[in-house]
Amino acid sequence: MKLIIAIIKPQYLDAVKDDLKANDIRRLTIMEVQGYGEQLGHQELYRGQEFAVNLTPKLQLEIACNDEFVDKIVASICSGAKTSPEGAIGDGKIFILDLQEAIKIRTGEKGPSAI
Amino acid sequence: MKRKILLTAGLVTASALAAHAADTPVTLESLKSDIANTLLTANNVWMMVCAALVFMMHLGFASVESGFTQSKNTVNILFKNTAIVAIGILTYTICGFNLMYPGDAGAGLMFPPFGLDNFGISNPANGDTVEYYNGSYTYYTDFLFQAMFAATAATIVSGAVAERIKLGPFLIFSTLFVGISYPITGFWKWGGGWLDAAGFYDFAGSTIVHGVGGWGALVGAILLGPRIGKYGKNGEIRPILGHNMPLATIGVFLLWLGWFGFNGGSVLSADPGATSLTLVTTNLAAAAGVISSMVTTWVLFKKPDLGMVLNGALAGLVGITAGADQMSAMDAVIIGLVAGVLVVFSVRFFDKIKIDDPVGAISVHLVCGIWGTLAVAFFGAKSTVDGQFMAQIKGIASVGLFSVIFAFVVFMILKITVGIRVSEAEETEGLDIGEHGAHSYPTFTKSNA
Numbered sequence: 001m002k003l004i005i006a007i008i009k010p011q012y013l014d015a016v017k018d019d020l021k022a023n024d025i026r027r028l029t030i031m032e033v034q035g036y037g038e039q040l041g042h043q044e045l046y047r048g049q050e051f052a053v054n055l056t057p058k059l060q061l062e063i064a065c066n067d068e069f070v071d072k073i074v075a076s077i078c079s080g081a082k083t084s085p086e087g088a089i090g091d092g093k094i095f096i097l098d099l100q101e102a103i104k105i106r107t108g109e110k111g112p113s114a115i
Numbered sequence: 116m117k118r119k120i121l122l123t124a125g126l127v128t129a130s131a132l133a134a135h136a137a138d139t140p141v142t143l144e145s146l147k148s149d150i151a152n153t154l155l156t157a158n159n160v161w162m163m164v165c166a167a168l169v170f171m172m173h174l175g176f177a178s179v180e181s182g183f184t185q186s187k188n189t190v191n192i193l194f195k196n197t198a199i200v201a202i203g204i205l206t207y208t209i210c211g212f213n214l215m216y217p218g219d220a221g222a223g224l225m226f227p228p229f230g231l232d233n234f235g236i237s238n239p240a241n242g243d244t245v246e247y248y249n250g251s252y253t254y255y256t257d258f259l260f261q262a263m264f265a266a267t268a269a270t271i272v273s274g275a276v277a278e279r280i281k282l283g284p285f286l287i288f289s290t291l292f293v294g295i296s297y298p299i300t301g302f303w304k305w306g307g308g309w310l311d312a313a314g315f316y317d318f319a320g321s322t323i324v325h326g327v328g329g330w331g332a333l334v335g336a337i338l339l340g341p342r343i344g345k346y347g348k349n350g351e352i353r354p355i356l357g358h359n360m361p362l363a364t365i366g367v368f369l370l371w372l373g374w375f376g377f378n379g380g381s382v383l384s385a386d387p388g389a390t391s392l393t394l395v396t397t398n399l400a401a402a403a404g405v406i407s408s409m410v411t412t413w414v415l416f417k418k419p420d421l422g423m424v425l426n427g428a429l430a431g432l433v434g435i436t437a438g439a440d441q442m443s444a445m446d447a448v449i450i451g452l453v454a455g456v457l458v459v460f461s462v463r464f465f466d467k468i469k470i471d472d473p474v475g476a477i478s479v480h481l482v483c484g485i486w487g488t489l490a491v492a493f494f495g496a497k498s499t500v501d502g503q504f505m506a507q508i509k510g511i512a513s514v515g516l517f518s519v520i521f522a523f524v525v526f527m528i529l530k531i532t533v534g535i536r537v538s539e540a541e542e543t544e545g546l547d548i549g550e551h552g553a554h555s556y557p558t559f560t561k562s563n564a
Contacts, residue, residue, distance in 0.1 A: 045416055045418055045420060046354035046356050046357075046420075046422065047354060047420060047422040047423055047462060047475070048412060048415065048416055048420055048423060048459065048462060048463050048466075049352050049353075049354040049463075049466065050416075051353060051354050
């Protein structure tokens with residue numbers, strides 16, 4: 001079992017959802033997050049004064065899955081969240097973690113079948 | 116449309132005549148008097164409409180100021196703007212109106228004659244007739260229009276001192292500023308005082324209203340010091356973002372609309388030629404201010420800046436106010452263009468010298484007020500008058516000096532006695548909670564449930 005965590009641009013959530021659905025992936029949790037990467041945010045202008053905006057709003061996606069689904073999910077997120085064919089700075093990142101256990105609250109079921 | 120208006124005018128006259136015909140025969144004299152009374156009605160309606168338009172500018176100020184400031188101070192800003200309108204109208208009733216307009220008794224004087232019997236307003240015997248003011252308006256309309264003006268001077272201060280001034284001391288300052296300072300300098304020009312005699316010209320108040328408010332704003336902003344966080348450790352400027360640009364934009368549109376009454380009503384009658392010209396010059400200057408501030412920010416900052424362009428529209432309006440009835444259309448455009456450029460550099464300048472003005476009130480009202488007052492000597496019908504430039508300088512300097520001294524003394528007394536600035540903790544948490552114990556947007560918090 002794996003936990004896939006992806007940080008994407010908020011505007012691309014619909015595209016990611018469409019691609020997940022097209023690959024028959026029907027689980028998703030999202031969170032509104034803020035952060036910065038290598039570029040340390042960007043510059044904005046207010047009444048003629050430039051200032052740095054460090055924390056950019058992003059969405060964090062989390063999907064728990066069985067191992068055989070990982071490739072399909074990663075492909076869906078990549079195709080949906082990529083802003084252009086060549087991609088751009090700030091398109092986001094995907095992290096994959098080993099998942100120790102999954103439990104279905106309703107039935108108490110455990111392990112791969114609980115996902 | 117034209118025919119309909121003619122028909123209506125005909126009916127009004129006809130009904131007036133009919134009423135007359137019932138008791139006395141129609142004579143040339145009675146006809147003249149009927150026409151004069153009908154004109155008074157028309158003039159008076161226009162002046163009341165203008166009073167209402169100027170009243171609405173307070174909504175404009177409230178919107179601009181809350182839009183350009185942080186959401187944690189919105190209740191406070193709105194509270195100040197609401198209270199000032201009330202204070203302005205009431206103080207003007209108690210003493211302001213009679214202080215500013217003492218009539219012939221004050222001709223050419225420095226200090227308006229004012230006695231115990233000048234408190235309060237009362238309709239004189241001829242107050243509802245054509246004799247009161249050349250058939251232009253009634254006494255009460257006169258009062259109401261001027262009262263709406265008075266409060267704007269204090270509202271201008273509100274924006275510059277926003278997000279850090281204590282409510283109580285601010286209200287005390289506003290009361291004294293609108294009740295005493297504004298009427299005295301207003302009397303100098305509009306009440307027939309010494310500046311009027313000196314040839315100073317200020318049609319609708321680039322100096323008398325906007326300059327006065329701007330000077331008060333400057334003194335307040337200096338004595339308060341900048342907001343926490345506006346300047347970094349090394350003195351670098353850190354903008355404190357306004358929380359609602361749509362609100363700021365609505366406010367500017369409301370002010371622009373209100374200026375139809377502010378300048379249009381300053382004709383002091385519905386004189387067709389003068390009112391039409393005034394509305395045209397007023398709007399041209401505002402439009403020119405938008406365009407020139409847009410170009411200036413685009414060139415300077417590589418991007419057109421909405422906040423500055425909103426200030427640019429107001430800059431054009433303040434700039435044309437001193438000579439709106441004296442300028443040609445082209446003059447108005449030039450005055451607006453200059454004001455729009457001036458306001459951008461002025462906002463940057465005050466930021467650099469660490470005078471923190473969250474809404475740009477000093478740049479819009481003081482700097483462009485001075486420009487507009489001077490422009491009377493450079494452009495339009497008054498530019499050919501001998502000594503007009505010196506008269507304008509005399510007006511700007513004397514009104515400025517009086518307003519600065521008055522504002523400084525009042526603010527300093529308040530600063531020493533009760534203090535004028537909220538505590539650091541209150542400023543950080545927001546004046547909404549500190550001064551009022553309330554949020555403007557209670558549902559903003561995520562833990563609302």
